[in-house]
Amino acid sequence: MLIKTSPEEIENFLTDASNTRGFCDAVYFPESKEDIADILRKANKEKISVTVSGNHTGLTGAAVPHGGIVISTEKLNKILEINTDEEFAVVQPGVILADFLKEIKSKNYLYPPDPTEDNCFIGGTVATNASGAKTFKYGPTRNYIEELEIILADGNILNLSRGMQEADGLSMKLKTEKGKKIFLEIPDFKMPHTKNASGYFCKKNMDAIDLFIGSEGTLGVITKIKLKIIPAPEKLISCVVFFNDENCALGFLQKARELSYQTRQIHQANAIDALALEYFDERALRFLSKDFRQVPPDANAAIWFEQETTKESDDTILELWMNLISEFNGNEESAWFSLTENDKKNIKEFRHAISWKINEYMAGKGFRKLGTDVAVPPEKFEELYLYSKNVVTKNSLKFVNYGHFGDAHMHLNILPETEEQFELGKKIYSEICSKAIKLGGTVSAEHGIGKNKTKYLLEMYGEENIRKMAELKRRLDPNLILGIGNIFDEKILSA
Numbered sequence: 381m382l383i384k385t386s387p388e389e390i391e392n393f394l395t396d397a398s399n400t401r402g403f404c405d406a407v408y409f410p411e412s413k414e415d416i417a418d419i420l421r422k423a424n425k426e427k428i429s430v431t432v433s434g435n436h437t438g439l440t441g442a443a444v445p446h447g448g449i450v451i452s453t454e455k456l457n458k459i460l461e462i463n464t465d466e467e468f469a470v471v472q473p474g475v476i477l478a479d480f481l482k483e484i485k486s487k488n489y490l491y492p493p494d495p496t497e498d499n500c501f502i503g504g505t506v507a508t509n510a511s512g513a514k515t516f517k518y519g520p521t522r523n524y525i526e527e528l529e530i531i532l533a534d535g536n537i538l539n540l541s542r543g544m545q546e547a548d549g550l551s552m553k554l555k556t557e558k559g560k561k562i563f564l565e566i567p568d569f570k571m572p573h574t575k576n577a578s579g580y581f582c583k584k585n586m587d588a589i590d591l592f593i594g595s596e597g598t599l600g601v602i603t604k605i606k607l608k609i610i611p612a613p614e615k616l617i618s619c620v621v622f623f624n625d626e627n628c629a630l631g632f633l634q635k636a637r638e639l640s641y642q643t644r645q646i647h648q649a650n651a652i653d654a655l656a657l658e659y660f661d662e663r664a665l666r667f668l669s670k671d672f673r674q675v676p677p678d679a680n681a682a683i684w685f686e687q688e689t690t691k692e693s694d695d696t697i698l699e700l701w702m703n704l705i706s707e708f709n710g711n712e713e714s715a716w717f718s719l720t721e722n723d724k725k726n727i728k729e730f731r732h733a734i735s736w737k738i739n740e741y742m743a744g745k746g747f748r749k750l751g752t753d754v755a756v757p758p759e760k761f762e763e764l765y766l767y768s769k770n771v772v773t774k775n776s777l778k779f780v781n782y783g784h785f786g787d788a789h790m791h792l793n794i795l796p797e798t799e800e801q802f803e804l805g806k807k808i809y810s811e812i813c814s815k816a817i818k819l820g821g822t823v824s825a826e827h828g829i830g831k832n833k834t835k836y837l838l839e840m841y842g843e844e845n846i847r848k849m850a851e852l853k854r855r856l857d858p859n860l861i862l863g864i865g866n867i868f869d870e871k872i873l874s875a
């Protein structure tokens with residue numbers, strides 16, 4: 381097995397897309413689950429800290445090591461099976477999401493939960509319960525995971541299948557391949573009724589597989605994933621519509637969201653049912669206008685919507701969307717429809733570009749990303765949006781706001797110019813998280829907690845619940861070697 385130790389060779393493993401930096405002694409490149417079990421057995425015996433790494437596109441420092449060793453999953457990169465008859469696929473964790481999507485597209489299939497960054501590994505998306513634009517209709521990664529093979533901290537192998545290992549109330553019993561029994565007590569706290577990737581999934585009678593989805597490399601190394609795939613839509617309407625007035629854009633979004641919910645509830649045919657509802661504020665558009673000539677100079681907001689259609693329903697549904705655009709004074713002339721495969725790719729790139737351009741800006745200034753990942757119940761979203769806009773404006777901070785607004789999920793990114801502004805930005809960031817919590821929301825809807833958001837998770841669930849969550853980890857990883865610094869502050873773990 382390849383092991384790298386020289387500073388130049390391991391440099392890439394010491395940071396992620398949030399520009400968080402770390403350090404480690406070595407990076408291991410296992411080629412099988414047996415390799416991983418061996419590494420973990422040794423590390424567990426010697427109490428060496430182990431950080432699991434996907435393709436380090438994470439935005440919270442979760443794959444960034446604080447000492448010890450890194451296990452890279454990049455050599456576990458095989459698509460093992462694609463079964464279109466039974467609509468599932470089996471993959472190793474290091475498969476690049478974009479490669480997988482391409483492969484199933486060629487078979488006319490779709491895997492819906494693709495985060496905007498498709499250069500990530502599928503293992504990374506499972507470990508963070510990632511979501512994307514299509515989550516508005518199809519939900520997060522969790523909804524697509526059927527089976528997981530996991531190597532625990534002591535090298536034992538755990539196989540989990542959805543529906544096969546459910547908790548009895550709050551008591552969960554796990555059995556490893558070799559028959560070792562592990563008993564867990566699930567904490568009884570309420571998770572928010574929003575998209576959520578904050579801390580462990582904990583619920584009465586929960587499925588054991590859900591504990592590991594979103595566990596950010598703290599409970600085991602995922603070595604095999606069986607996931608659901610669905611038939612690709614016959615046709616797709618995809619459009620970025622520009623507005624001169626932000627309030628009109630937000631009104632459009634709210635109505636499209638309500639209509640979509642209504643359509644799904646009553647199973648209405650030929651009606652508005654958005655697949656994606658993504659928002660860009662004025663500042664985000666200015667950021668993008670240099671590279672995308674489609675942005676009109678007077679646009680103050682934009683919404684990217686998508687809906688699946690068929691040959692029969694396409695015209696009717698398009699007309700419904702055009703009526704909605706007109707009702708909210710959207711700019712019909714500049715509306716950017718994807719008429720070709722190339723347009724589709726460009727619109728996707730438009731959405732992707734706003735995220736990576738901000739990461740690039742922050743890295744260029746030498747700052748860590750200061751981007752919210754908060755979501756609240758939809759009826760509270762307007763309050764969160766206005767509060768956040770007001771607090772950053774009042775403090776004269778540069779920012780852009782965009783995100784998965786269909787899911788009431790907002791990425792407000794603060795763009796400091798100086799160290800002083802960065803410190804102020806951290807304070808404001810924290811205030812926005814507190815507001816989201818007060819509104820019944822989450823501090824992380826999709827990126828996870830990693831090392832950078834532990835104090836907001838603590839505020840969200842309270843110390844008693846976080847200690848109970850940490851106890852779950854201690855049962856599965858008694859020597860505390862896996863993903864140390866992620867989800868919990870180290871002081872809570874060792875207390």
Ligand SMILES: Cc1cc2nc3c(=O)[nH]c(=O)nc-3n(C[C@H](O)[C@H](O)[C@H](O)COP(=O)(O)OP(=O)(O)OC[C@H]3O[C@@H](n4cnc5c(N)ncnc54)[C@H](O)[C@@H]3O)c2cc1C
Binds near residue numbers: 506732
């Ligand atoms: C431009 C940009 C846009 C983005 N947009 C979105 C978005 O819309 N939605 C979204 O959800 N995310 C988004 N992200 C974040 C990112 O792509 C996801 O967090 C991704 O899911 C992480 O995948 P990765 O392979 O890079 O994992 P890494 O960053 O390497 O690791 C992430 C976490 O997963 C753990 N991990 C990785 N592999 C395993 C494994 N096999 N077993 C156990 N633990 C493991 C790591 O230890 C770490 O805790 C974006 C990122 C960028 C750069």
